[in-house]
Amino acid sequence: MTLDVQCNDPWNDLTALLGQLESQHGRLLELTEDKLSAVRRNDLLRMVEIERAQRRLAAEIRSTEQARRKRVETLAGTWGLNEKAAGRLTLKELASRASAPQAQALTERGAALRLAMARLARTNRLTSSVCREVLHHLRAVFASVRESLALAAGYSGSGVAVASSGRPLFDTIG
Numbered sequence: 779m780t781l782d783v784q785c786n787d788p789w790n791d792l793t794a795l796l797g798q799l800e801s802q803h804g805r806l807l808e809l810t811e812d813k814l815s816a817v818r819r820n821d822l823l824r825m826v827e828i829e830r831a832q833r834r835l836a837a838e839i840r841s842t843e844q845a846r847r848k849r850v851e852t853l854a855g856t857w858g859l860n861e862k863a864a865g866r867l868t869l870k871e872l873a874s875r876a877s878a879p880q881a882q883a884l885t886e887r888g889a890a891l892r893l894a895m896a897r898l899a900r901t902n903r904l905t906s907s908v909c910r911e912v913l914h915h916l917r918a919v920f921a922s923v924r925e926s927l928a929l930a931a932g933y934s935g936s937g938v939a940v941a942s943s944g945r946p947l948f949d950t951i952g
Contacts, residue, residue: 796887
């Protein structure tokens with residue numbers, strides 16, 4: 779879903795790509811919020827679906843980011859900058875070389891993208907924290923179960939845990 783790589787007007791293309799990145803990060807935020815909800819509901823199937831969708835969207839974002847970099851390199855090339863120097867240009871530096879309307883559009887798109895990325899980062903931290911807490915809780919539950927059954931080798935016919943005879947099953951039955 780990346781913009782076509784025809785460079786009619788690199789300034790407009792760059793602005794559009796920033797808008798596309800903002801939209802993609804917004805969709806990723808929605809998926810992450812949905813994932814958090816699925817974790818809270820313990821909906822494993824939905825978590826797996828979301829993970830797949832997140833991977834597809836991350837690939838789209840990488841593709842869009844690559845197209846954005848190409849546009850910046852195209853612009854930087856017209857100023858005599860090499861690829862490495864183009865990669866270090868900030869949005870503010872780019873906007874300073876654009877006409878007033880283009881600079882304003884770039885600045886607005888850049889600010890919106892930064893906001894979308896900050897929201898996503900905040901939600902990712904929350905989701906990560908919730909997952910760590912769930913994992914910590916489950917480990918504690920399983921550890922307590924292991925402790926209570928540490929000496930038990932099985933259960934009797936009445937359901938009571940019984941100690942091991944000390945002999946492997948194969949040796950017992952021959």
